Amino acid sequence: MTDSPASASRSSPLVELRHISKLFVRSPDLAARVAQKLGAAVSTETVHAVDDVSLTIARGEIVGLVGESGCGKSTLGRLAVGLYAPTSGQRFWYGEETGGAPGKQTERLAIDELPASERQAIQIRMQMVFQDASASLNPRMRVGAAISEAPLAHGLIKRQDREDWLAQLMRRVGLDPSLAERYPHQFSGGQRARLGIARALAVQPEFIVCDEAVAALDVSIQAQIINLFMQLRADLGLTYLFISHDLGVVRHISDRVVVMYLGRIVEVASAADIFERRHHPYTRALIAELPSLSQRHRVYQPVQGEPPSPIHPPKGCHFHPRCPFARAECITERPALREIAPGHWSACVLEP
Amino acid sequence: MLVFLLRRVMQSGVALLVMSVLVFVGVYAIGNPIDILVNPEADSAEIERATAALGLDRPLWTQYLIFLQKAFSGDFGNSFVHGSSATQLILHRMPATLELAFAALVIAIVLGIPLGLWAGLRPESASGRTIMGLSILGFSLPTFWVGLMLIMVFSVQLGWLPSNGRGSTVDLFGLPVSILTWDGLKHILMPALNLALFKISLVIRLTRAGTQEAMLQDYVRFARAKGLKASRIVGVHVLKNILIPIVTVLGLELGSLIAFAVVTESIFAWPGMGKLLIESISLLDRPVVVAYLLIVVAMFVVINLIVDILYSLLDPRIRLNAAAD
Amino acid sequence: MTEPLPVLDVSHLSTHFATAKGVVRAVDDVSLRVQSGQILGLVGESGSGKSMTGFSILGLVDPPGKVVAGNVLFKGQNLLTMDPERLRQLRGDRIAMIFQDPMMTLNPVLRIETQMVETLQAHQSISRSLARTRAIEALADVGIPSPAERLSAYPHQFSGGMRQRVAIAIALLNRPDLVIADEPTTALDVTIQGQILALVQRLCRERQTSLIWITHDLSVIAGLADQVAVMYAGRIVESGPVQSVLAAPLHPYTEGLLGAIPALHERGEPLRAIPGATPSLASLPTGCAFADRCPRAFAQCSVPLGETEIAGDAGPRRTRCWLHSPVPAPMPTIQR
Amino acid sequence: MSSSILPRMTTLRACFVSLALAFAAAPHGASAQELKIGLSSSPVAVDPHFFNNDAVSALCSHIYEPLVAIDADGKLAPALAVSWRTVNDTTWEFKLRKGVKFHDGSDFTADDVIFSLERPATIANSPSSFTTYTKSIVAKKVVDPLTIQLTTAAPAPLLPNDLTRIFIVSRKAAEKATTDDFNQGKVEGGTGPFKLVKFSKGENLQLARFDGYWGNKAAWSSVTLKFLPNDPARMAALLSSDVQLIENVQANLVSQFKSNKDLNVFEKMSNRYMFLYTDHRDTSPFVTDKAGKPLDKNPLKDARVREAISKLIDRNTLTEKVLDKLGVPNANPAPPGMFGHNPNLKPDALDIAGAKKLLAEAGYPDGFGITIFGPNDRFINDEQVLQAIGQMLTRGGIVTKVQTQPMATYIPKAAKKELGFGLLGWGVGGGEPSSPLRGVLATTDKDKGLGASNWSSYSNPKFDATLVEALSTIDDKKREKLFQDAAEIAIKNDHAIIPLYNQVATWASRKGIRYTPRPDEATLAQFVQPE
Amino acid sequence: MRKLLDAYSPHFADRLALFALLVLVVAALAAPLISPQNPYDLAQLNIADGRLPPGTHAGSDTATGPQHYWLGSDDQGRDMFSAILYGLRISLTVGLSSTLLALAFGLSLGLLAGYFGGWIDTAVMRIADIQLSFPAILIALVLLAVLGQGVGKIITALFAVQWAYYARTARSAALVERNKDYIAAARLLGLSTWRILFRHLLPNCLPPLIVVSALQVASAISLEATLSFLGIGLPITEPSLGLLISTGFQYLMVGDYWISFFPGIALVLLIVSINLVADRLRDVLNPRLQKQ
Numbered sequence A: 001m002t003d004s005p006a007s008a009s010r011s012s013p014l015v016e017l018r019h020i021s022k023l024f025v026r027s028p029d030l031a032a033r034v035a036q037k038l039g040a041a042v043s044t045e046t047v048h049a050v051d052d053v054s055l056t057i058a059r060g061e062i063v064g065l066v067g068e069s070g071c072g073k074s075t076l077g078r079l080a081v082g083l084y085a086p087t088s089g090q091r092f093w094y095g096e097e098t099g100g101a102p103g104k105q106t107e108r109l110a111i112d113e114l115p116a117s118e119r120q121a122i123q124i125r126m127q128m129v130f131q132d133a134s135a136s137l138n139p140r141m142r143v144g145a146a147i148s149e150a151p152l153a154h155g156l157i158k159r160q161d162r163e164d165w166l167a168q169l170m171r172r173v174g175l176d177p178s179l180a181e182r183y184p185h186q187f188s189g190g191q192r193a194r195l196g197i198a199r200a201l202a203v204q205p206e207f208i209v210c211d212e213a214v215a216a217l218d219v220s221i222q223a224q225i226i227n228l229f230m231q232l233r234a235d236l237g238l239t240y241l242f243i244s245h246d247l248g249v250v251r252h253i254s255d256r257v258v259v260m261y262l263g264r265i266v267e268v269a270s271a272a273d274i275f276e277r278r279h280h281p282y283t284r285a286l287i288a289e290l291p292s293l294s295q296r297h298r299v300y301q302p303v304q305g306e307p308p309s310p311i312h313p314p315k316g317c318h319f320h321p322r323c324p325f326a327r328a329e330c331i332t333e334r335p336a337l338r339e340i341a342p343g344h345w346s347a348c349v350l351e352p
Numbered sequence B: 001m002l003v004f005l006l007r008r009v010m011q012s013g014v015a016l017l018v019m020s021v022l023v024f025v026g027v028y029a030i031g032n033p034i035d036i037l038v039n040p041e042a043d044s045a046e047i048e049r050a051t052a053a054l055g056l057d058r059p060l061w062t063q064y065l066i067f068l069q070k071a072f073s074g075d076f077g078n079s080f081v082h083g084s085s086a087t088q089l090i091l092h093r094m095p096a097t098l099e100l101a102f103a104a105l106v107i108a109i110v111l112g113i114p115l116g117l118w119a120g121l122r123p124e125s126a127s128g129r130t131i132m133g134l135s136i137l138g139f140s141l142p143t144f145w146v147g148l149m150l151i152m153v154f155s156v157q158l159g160w161l162p163s164n165g166r167g168s169t170v171d172l173f174g175l176p177v178s179i180l181t182w183d184g185l186k187h188i189l190m191p192a193l194n195l196a197l198f199k200i201s202l203v204i205r206l207t208r209a210g211t212q213e214a215m216l217q218d219y220v221r222f223a224r225a226k227g228l229k230a231s232r233i234v235g236v237h238v239l240k241n242i243l244i245p246i247v248t249v250l251g252l253e254l255g256s257l258i259a260f261a262v263v264t265e266s267i268f269a270w271p272g273m274g275k276l277l278i279e280s281i282s283l284l285d286r287p288v289v290v291a292y293l294l295i296v297v298a299m300f301v302v303i304n305l306i307v308d309i310l311y312s313l314l315d316p317r318i319r320l321n322a323a324a325d
Numbered sequence C: 001m002t003e004p005l006p007v008l009d010v011s012h013l014s015t016h017f018a019t020a021k022g023v024v025r026a027v028d029d030v031s032l033r034v035q036s037g038q039i040l041g042l043v044g045e046s047g048s049g050k051s052m053t054g055f056s057i058l059g060l061v062d063p064p065g066k067v068v069a070g071n072v073l074f075k076g077q078n079l080l081t082m083d084p085e086r087l088r089q090l091r092g093d094r095i096a097m098i099f100q101d102p103m104m105t106l107n108p109v110l111r112i113e114t115q116m117v118e119t120l121q122a123h124q125s126i127s128r129s130l131a132r133t134r135a136i137e138a139l140a141d142v143g144i145p146s147p148a149e150r151l152s153a154y155p156h157q158f159s160g161g162m163r164q165r166v167a168i169a170i171a172l173l174n175r176p177d178l179v180i181a182d183e184p185t186t187a188l189d190v191t192i193q194g195q196i197l198a199l200v201q202r203l204c205r206e207r208q209t210s211l212i213w214i215t216h217d218l219s220v221i222a223g224l225a226d227q228v229a230v231m232y233a234g235r236i237v238e239s240g241p242v243q244s245v246l247a248a249p250l251h252p253y254t255e256g257l258l259g260a261i262p263a264l265h266e267r268g269e270p271l272r273a274i275p276g277a278t279p280s281l282a283s284l285p286t287g288c289a290f291a292d293r294c295p296r297a298f299a300q301c302s303v304p305l306g307e308t309e310i311a312g313d314a315g316p317r318r319t320r321c322w323l324h325s326p327v328p329a330p331m332p333t334i335q336r
Numbered sequence D: 001m002s003s004s005i006l007p008r009m010t011t012l013r014a015c016f017v018s019l020a021l022a023f024a025a026a027p028h029g030a031s032a033q034e035l036k037i038g039l040s041s042s043p044v045a046v047d048p049h050f051f052n053n054d055a056v057s058a059l060c061s062h063i064y065e066p067l068v069a070i071d072a073d074g075k076l077a078p079a080l081a082v083s084w085r086t087v088n089d090t091t092w093e094f095k096l097r098k099g100v101k102f103h104d105g106s107d108f109t110a111d112d113v114i115f116s117l118e119r120p121a122t123i124a125n126s127p128s129s130f131t132t133y134t135k136s137i138v139a140k141k142v143v144d145p146l147t148i149q150l151t152t153a154a155p156a157p158l159l160p161n162d163l164t165r166i167f168i169v170s171r172k173a174a175e176k177a178t179t180d181d182f183n184q185g186k187v188e189g190g191t192g193p194f195k196l197v198k199f200s201k202g203e204n205l206q207l208a209r210f211d212g213y214w215g216n217k218a219a220w221s222s223v224t225l226k227f228l229p230n231d232p233a234r235m236a237a238l239l240s241s242d243v244q245l246i247e248n249v250q251a252n253l254v255s256q257f258k259s260n261k262d263l264n265v266f267e268k269m270s271n272r273y274m275f276l277y278t279d280h281r282d283t284s285p286f287v288t289d290k291a292g293k294p295l296d297k298n299p300l301k302d303a304r305v306r307e308a309i310s311k312l313i314d315r316n317t318l319t320e321k322v323l324d325k326l327g328v329p330n331a332n333p334a335p336p337g338m339f340g341h342n343p344n345l346k347p348d349a350l351d352i353a354g355a356k357k358l359l360a361e362a363g364y365p366d367g368f369g370i371t372i373f374g375p376n377d378r379f380i381n382d383e384q385v386l387q388a389i390g391q392m393l394t395r396g397g398i399v400t401k402v403q404t405q406p407m408a409t410y411i412p413k414a415a416k417k418e419l420g421f422g423l424l425g426w427g428v429g430g431g432e433p434s435s436p437l438r439g440v441l442a443t444t445d446k447d448k449g450l451g452a453s454n455w456s457s458y459s460n461p462k463f464d465a466t467l468v469e470a471l472s473t474i475d476d477k478k479r480e481k482l483f484q485d486a487a488e489i490a491i492k493n494d495h496a497i498i499p500l501y502n503q504v505a506t507w508a509s510r511k512g513i514r515y516t517p518r519p520d521e522a523t524l525a526q527f528v529q530p531e
Numbered sequence E: 001m002r003k004l005l006d007a008y009s010p011h012f013a014d015r016l017a018l019f020a021l022l023v024l025v026v027a028a029l030a031a032p033l034i035s036p037q038n039p040y041d042l043a044q045l046n047i048a049d050g051r052l053p054p055g056t057h058a059g060s061d062t063a064t065g066p067q068h069y070w071l072g073s074d075d076q077g078r079d080m081f082s083a084i085l086y087g088l089r090i091s092l093t094v095g096l097s098s099t100l101l102a103l104a105f106g107l108s109l110g111l112l113a114g115y116f117g118g119w120i121d122t123a124v125m126r127i128a129d130i131q132l133s134f135p136a137i138l139i140a141l142v143l144l145a146v147l148g149q150g151v152g153k154i155i156t157a158l159f160a161v162q163w164a165y166y167a168r169t170a171r172s173a174a175l176v177e178r179n180k181d182y183i184a185a186a187r188l189l190g191l192s193t194w195r196i197l198f199r200h201l202l203p204n205c206l207p208p209l210i211v212v213s214a215l216q217v218a219s220a221i222s223l224e225a226t227l228s229f230l231g232i233g234l235p236i237t238e239p240s241l242g243l244l245i246s247t248g249f250q251y252l253m254v255g256d257y258w259i260s261f262f263p264g265i266a267l268v269l270l271i272v273s274i275n276l277v278a279d280r281l282r283d284v285l286n287p288r289l290q291k292q
Helices: A030-037 A073-081 A116-123 A143-153 A159-172 A189-201 A219-236 A247-253 A271-276 A281-289 A328-332 B002-030 B033-037 B044-053 B060-072 B086-121 B126-140 B143-157 B182-215 B218-225 B230-268 B273-282 B286-314 C050-058 C084-090 C112-121 C128-141 C160-172 C190-207 C218-224 C242-247 C252-260 D017-023 D054-060 D110-122 D159-163 D179-183 D231-239 D251-258 D303-312 D315-322 D352-361 D382-395 D407-415 D434-441 D461-471 D476-493 E002-008 E012-029 E080-116 E118-132 E136-147 E151-178 E181-188 E193-229 E241-252 E258-285
Strands: A013-026 A045-058 A062-066 A088-097 A106-110 A126-129 A207-211 A239-244 A256-261 A264-270 A338-341 A344-346 B170-172 B175-177 C008-019 C022-034 C039-044 C065-074 C095-098 C178-182 C210-215 C227-232 C235-241 C308-310 C317-319 D034-039 D068-070 D076-078 D081-088 D091-096 D137-144 D147-152 D194-200 D204-209 D222-227 D245-247 D263-278 D327-329 D369-375 D399-405 D421-427 D497-510 D513-515 D528-530 E056-058 E067-069
Touching (some): A073 A126, A189 E181, A219 A239, A219 C252, A239 A247, A256 A281, A264 A271, A264 A281, A271 A281, B002 B286, B002 E118, B033 B044, B086 B126, B086 B230, B126 B182, B218 B230, B286 E136, C022 C065, C022 C235, C039 C218, C095 C160, C112 C160, C128 C160, C160 C190, C190 C218, C218 C242, D034 D231, D076 D081, D263 D303, D303 D382, D303 D497, D369 D382, D369 D407, D407 D421, D476 D497, E002 E012, E080 E241, E080 E258, E181 E193
Parallel strands (some): A062 A239, A126 A207, A207 A239, C039 C210, D034 D245, D369 D399
Antiparallel strands (some): A256 A264, C235 C317, C308 C317, D068 D076, D081 D091, D204 D222, D263 D421
């Protein structure tokens, strides 16, 4: 399968999602089924949170995932780390490079088909940093215990080494190790974000999904955390899927940007291309609305309409009701994600 | 809506079935009703006759199946003691209990909501704290104790109110109602108050908590920013929001009012279903006990249904179909 | 000064909260001025007191909070000393407010119609049917499709953006002279935010309504406002015409804020983050609250200071920083 | 065991009422012609043949009459029959009263008697049938409209006593009537001093004077019997003049009521015979050693132990202190004055030393452990009595636990012989003591109808023989002697049961109202008179 | 300590309630040490000392010898002071143990149901629904009629009445907590299900339940008193406060007020103080109000 928008620059993949879909279905219970038999119109509500998405993330790459609320970007993030089981599609993990330098042979593992013990070993290589740091930390656990719990449970560190290890890790994310015996609520928002990162790092992951990890932070703190993320990548060679609604942040941190709209990927390109050679009308609208410091008394000319309900998405291209360039075919046919330039993919019929 | 109703009916059906089995077995486990029904002067032959006459000579499961078969056609069997239909007996007593329960509910609402609002709007004031203190007292004092105290003070000592029984009734839509006569009102006042006591406290606390919470909401601030008068903010914006939990809880509490009427009816000799239940348990009159519990649970179901519908009327965000979980 | 009478003139406003942990100075010696038809951007991070400033102006501070000092002159009348009934009549009529979370500002159990009609009827004796007509017009103005039908809907039947439009319609119903908008687009998506900004901009311009736009996002202010005031820890640290402040910030905090915005950096380059975290409002230092995060702090910064007015190209600017104080500070008596 | 099954709620025995003594409101409302009575039961029917139950029968006694009545002294008295005699060993002849009218105006005849004797057997769903009293009759013969002969299979000396339980109803009025018809007042088939106006189950029975009554006309044109099983409620009703007469005054209020100048109190030693039954089986479930380990031998089987128990009980303290004088120590199923009373049977006196000696002789010098059971909602101060007995036995070395429960759960367990040692009371009705002898003491024999309530498993062939002989002895003198002998064998010689006392029945009225108290505890409006 | 007390409540009434509760609990705990008589030992009672007014010195014929009946004696010659202490013990035992049992059981079921969902959830919740559709007092009435008497039995009955309530509350708490990201994080970290349930979910579902159960202790005590008052539940020789009130009521106005009055005061004091303290706890533990 080569149709997945893989990174052009780095060819050594780490994680691959292949034709992943996630449906949230409220299935009718017994009573509803009986009512159905009696002729009542009982509809099954299905939300296509993620609709046939393929994505490959290379080792050491930062992929930014942008889109508005409800577009399925968070769901995709959770699918990627395995918090959600996909309705269809597969996840692959590329093991350590096996061969010598020239071959760069890596072993491709379908994660969810592995035996439990092996899956577990891979599973903890993939971690997540959550948006709401206060909800993602157990409020009734001391932060030191919360950070060291998993590595102790998995035998990654020894109990007698815990103190040193913890101090080192906390310093690494910019926290004073003497705070280890405190509870999460005794920390500020920025510190909590660091705690969330430390906990994820504790099991030595290779791949981290950052789900709106800086969205709740004030600008000044947000900058600190973004810097930390970049620092960690440089130090540890981490791979990120960086999910955010903030194009500015994504542009700054990412190597590659994926734009989602209503469960589908509409455009994939390098961070530079997305801004300079944006193709999909939705991407264009997003970038146009980006507040800018340089404009004064600017005249806002926003894209019209609002994202439709994911329960009843429009046929064809999901964006066509709001698209100024919509054609007849957009209403009926789902545009395929095609490579319009090397490493630049777009799901729009418009010529590049 | 249909799904919702169906779901309710199915759930209730299961509940009723389980309950009938439990009560059947339970009353059976308490003892053989024949032992206390039959006159001690009777000999063994009479005991056997009576056992057969009441169908108690068959194995329990057969008795249950026979009961079930009849129950499906709406017949809960005849009372062992009265000989007449258990359902009829209960239905005959039901209006009195319902009247008492509703009177208590009305008292709880009429007293509880204003007091709760007051305490919620002024949580730190002396009056607010006094109201809350009293509500804790109302929460804490056992019903039986309060009932006896009420009788002692108002009937015996002051002689203002009759201590027991139901006053004269007037038929309203074919049901005897006592609140329409002076005599009836005098009779119902104390038992209803006694029964309501706990609920008044409950309503006060719910209202207060709801008010305090609502007052912190943005919509209240927005209403103030719109320049609305305080009376409208409290009377419309706050009240309508807090009514939702209050209606829900009170609806569910109506069931417990009916159940707790057992105690109150005993103390005030109120001729309702609860008194019938106590009598029936003490006589091991199984058909009446089973029928009583089935009817009460069925009433719960209906009350809950009404509560849910009311709920959806009060809270536009709720669609009945969504009440699935 | 030949400036016309400002619509709003706030001076030395302080709002304190008495809590168990001490007095929280949520708003501390804040002075603002909004001219007719002007848009003032009030910028600050969370907990900087920007929302509380808005509430204080309108008299919407809940206990244990209390406005302890200052004046709020609305067209020359002091709102703080005004009879509560008169203040109520002004609120929602001459001064309106829009809130952050459109999910929470509209009463969920009342129809839009009720919430609009009551707003009209609270301030003028107007028949219900006329009020309805006005409400429909107002909904149409904010771009609600088929407004007559939507009038009888409940808030939850609208999307977030639509709800915010309704809230704006309600705020503007009585054609107020001043609107205070408290982060009204923060909870919205970027495309919807653009729509709301466009709407507010258009309506204010058409009606010559003054606007205080409270936000944490400097880049929104950049495109929208005429004047900007930057708050930190309950105080305004800098204010002035937008172009001057953004182009050449006077206060190190403003400078830091701008430095933290990724858009102003090369991709991948480390951001110029402000170190440390916002201080607790309950235990502020006596001098500049920003001092311990400030790269340019010096001994004097622990001495209390007032605002300094500095002339600028686009108009006067003010800042609260010893770096720009014409008067040398007295020697600090307390060494931190 | 009692036959009035509807329990008072013990638990609501709260008694704040006396406070009212000082404040009691002046009587109001009731004219001399109107009488309101508060009953302690809530009878379930006014069909006289539906439910063999004392409370129901007492209620029915206002409307219906039997052939033979029990008078206020507990003796047989003519009612609808003016006289009766035995024609031979198995045949009784009853002469009926002349000029008696039913409430519907029709005449009372022998045919109505036949109908009334047959009707109980036709009521299939009766919870407790009156056939107990009629089934010995094998033939009925109408000699003339006012004379009837009843033939039994075996000699039935107690037939007149049994017939005190059978109310006579008019065939014409009742032939097609159901129990519901009776309850709804559709049947005007009684001859009693009152006609039914309305029966509201659980609330009251309203009666009107029957002006065509053959005997002394009732003093009240209308009577309401209110059902007030709740003690405080009933007391309060009297004090607030809601009713003019109540039955079963709370024990601890009797002396206060007596000293209240607005009230009258009436007392009568009831024929309710209170005793303890003891397990005569080889092992008994709740008998243990003092540490609580079960014993493999049942000490209660030893008559000396039973006697010791009896000697440990201070009956005077029970009746004077615990019962507030509402009890009279008594060992005899037939209380003084009743047919069959045995003057030799005296209650044991308190004798702790003697008891300990007996226990030592029986092999229990250190005593043993036991649990005593009983109801808590049935008899006067039943719970307190049981606790006091517990104390008394514990003091004598028999470490006693006390368990009380509502009658409804107590009786079935006792009947299954799961308890072994407990308190029981037996209303000795019908004017003679055969029912407790037959039910409690005779060896259980289903075919002969004996020992249906013999929960102690007592069995003495000599007692059985004596009793059976008595039950078929027509001659009153001889029969009385046999009853006396039987009681002596079981109670005095064998200590089969441990007799305690007889309850004292109480009534209280407002001043101006008198009641003639009855040993059967019934409250009948026809016995209420203005002062 | 001072700080704790300030955090609890600045109001005198609330502090008084806390103090009263402590005194009552200590008195109940120390009952066998401080009561002059074991009121449950029939050998220590003498009916001859029945209904003595408070302060009487009597009791020649009891195992304990003569003593002062400071609060009088009941109809059986039971020293009221001792009886109240022992009654408090029973009330607290019954209230606490039934509540704790119900809490433990309901909480476990509720957590499992909430965390795993699916058929476990459906099964548990249906059973709880059925249980909850019976009014508590009716279940207790029928159950006690079946079970008979004894402290263990009344605890069983009250347990049966309460567990479903906790199961439901715990489940809804678990449903909320389960969807929080710290649980997701724990799963991602490969922690075992049991660890997630007990180290992460449980401590976070507990606080609201603790407040509920504190209130529930009071209502269990009240229900026990009501049932005792109705004459079922406890053996008469081991009276709880409810039973003492019940037996004493008939003497209340005959002049022997002490038999009912003192236990009544003790009961009301106990329930009111528990409720007051629980009420404060609720406010103290409620994060929404705390933020203010």
